[in-house]
Amino acid sequence: MSCSSPHTMGSQSTYVPAIGRFYICVEKRERDSKFNAAQLPLLSETRPCRGFFKTSCSIMADRSAKYLATLLSRPSVQDYVSEQFRQLNKRQVLRMQHDPRYSVSVATSAVGQARNRYSNIIPFNYNRVRLQDTSLMPIDPSRGDDYINASMIQAPLDIPRQYIASQGPIQSTLIDFWRMVIEQDTRLIVALSPEMENGMEKCARYWPLYNEPPLVLQGHHLSVELTTTEPEQHDEKADSLIRRIHATFMDDQQHVLKQTTVTQLQFLGWADFSVPHDTHPVIALSHLADQYQPKDAGPMIVHCSAGCGRTGTFCVINSGIHYFRMMQKSSSQEQELEKDDLVFTLTDAYRRQRTTMVQAVSQYYFCYRALLEAYQMEHGPIAL
Numbered sequence: 001m002s003c004s005s006p007h008t009m010g011s012q013s014t015y016v017p018a019i020g021r022f023y024i025c026v027e028k029r030e031r032d033s034k035f036n037a038a039q040l041p042l043l044s045e046t047r048p049c050r051g052f053f054k055t056s057c058s059i060m061a062d063r064s065a066k067y068l069a070t071l072l073s074r075p076s077v078q079d080y081v082s083e084q085f086r087q088l089n090k091r092q093v094l095r096m097q098h099d100p101r102y103s104v105s106v107a108t109s110a111v112g113q114a115r116n117r118y119s120n121i122i123p124f125n126y127n128r129v130r131l132q133d134t135s136l137m138p139i140d141p142s143r144g145d146d147y148i149n150a151s152m153i154q155a156p157l158d159i160p161r162q163y164i165a166s167q168g169p170i171q172s173t174l175i176d177f178w179r180m181v182i183e184q185d186t187r188l189i190v191a192l193s194p195e196m197e198n199g200m201e202k203c204a205r206y207w208p209l210y211n212e213p214p215l216v217l218q219g220h221h222l223s224v225e226l227t228t229t230e231p232e233q234h235d236e237k238a239d240s241l242i243r244r245i246h247a248t249f250m251d252d253q254q255h256v257l258k259q260t261t262v263t264q265l266q267f268l269g270w271a272d273f274s275v276p277h278d279t280h281p282v283i284a285l286s287h288l289a290d291q292y293q294p295k296d297a298g299p300m301i302v303h304c305s306a307g308c309g310r311t312g313t314f315c316v317i318n319s320g321i322h323y324f325r326m327m328q329k330s331s332s333q334e335q336e337l338e339k340d341d342l343v344f345t346l347t348d349a350y351r352r353q354r355t356t357m358v359q360a361v362s363q364y365y366f367c368y369r370a371l372l373e374a375y376q377m378e379h380g381p382i383a384l
Helices: 057-073 077-098 110-115 171-183 280-292 309-329 342-351 361-379
Strands: 052-056 128-130 147-154 162-166 188-191 215-217 222-226 233-235 240-250 256-267 300-303 332-336
Touching (some): 057 309, 057 342, 057 361, 077 342, 077 361, 110 147, 110 171, 162 171, 162 309, 171 215, 171 222, 171 240, 171 256, 188 280, 240 280, 256 280, 280 309, 309 342, 309 361, 342 361
Parallel strands (some): 188 256, 188 300
Antiparallel strands (some): 052 332, 128 147, 215 222, 222 240, 240 256
16 A cells, blocks of 8 residues: 655645644635635635634534535535645645654664555654563664554544554564553454455454464464454444454463453454445444443554554544534533534644544545534434
8 A cells, every 4th residue: 555645835834743732734725716705614824723712512513513514515515625635635744844743763764664564654753652561572662672553642622532543463563563452451443454455465363263273473472362252243333343352461481471351343344545335334333432442441442454544534533423422511611623624623633643544535525424424313414
C-alpha cells in the first residue's frame, strides 16, 4: 500500500501538536460559486482560528447534526467534501515538511523501518507507543528496541475516548504487539482488516485458529490461545467476529511473568481503500466496541493493515457518536468546532496524532454519512 502525496503549498503557518483542544490554521482559497454563506461554511480564514461557541451543549449537538444533514442534502456535497479533504491533505503536508514537532525519525531509523509494514504510514515521535517493560524482554531504547508502529490517540473536544492506532502486525512484530497489549492494559482490539486481501498479507495472524494449539512465539516465552468455548461468535448487525484471546508471557523456566485476556472484534465487511456499502454495520461495530471496552481498562487498540484509513475512519465515527452523547448530557461547556464541521475537526485532530488518518476521500465522506445516521438513530429525523 502506498499513499499519494498531495501538492504542497507555499504558506507560512503555525501548527501545534496538541492533544485535546487545539488551534487550527486554515489556508485561504477563493470562494466557489457553488458554496455561499446560505449553504455551507467555507474555510477561508488566513489566521489561526477557533470556531468557538459557548452555548447549551444539547443545542450544539443538535446544530452539529443539523450541519451534517444540511451538508448531505446539498447537490454539491461531493465537491464540498472533496475540497475539505484536499485541505486536510495540505495541512498534513505542511506539518510534516515544516514543523519539527512532527518528526518521525524513530520510525525511519533502521530498526523502525524493519518493523514497519509500510514505509509511509508511521508514528510521530512525540506520541508513539513505547515498549517499556523490561521484565517481558530486554529493551535498549538507544537501539530502537522500544519501537512499535502504533500511536497514542486522544479524542479532541474533551471527548472521553482514547485509542491506540496500530498497523496490523507483521510476523517479526507479533511479540511486540502482545507486549503493547499487556503494557497498555488493553482489553479490546478492533481489527478492521482480514489477514489476507487480494492475495496479499494485510495483518499477520496474532491468534490461533479454532482447534489449533496455542500460538507459541520465541521459543516458549509467549503463548496465545483462544479461550471461548465456541471458535467465535458472529454479531450480524456489526458484521463482526467476536473472539476471546488469552496471552501469557513466561520466563525460561516457564514461570508466568504476565498474562491477559482480551476481546477481539474483527470486522468482516471493509475492503482496503474503500468503505462498506451501508453505514449501519460500522455504527453497530462502534456500539459493540463500547460494550466490550471496560471502563477501567487502557485504550482499545484499533488496527487495519496500515493503521490509518479504516482505523482513522472508525475513530472519527466512534468519537463523533460519543461527542453527540456527551453534549446531550452536559448542561453547558465550552467547545471548539471549526465551522460546526465535526468530521473535519475530528479528522484534523487525528491527523495531528498519526499520519493519513482517514486515508481516502470516500472514507471521509463515509464519516459524514455514518455520524448523521447514528445521530438520527438515537434522536430521530432532523428537520431542515
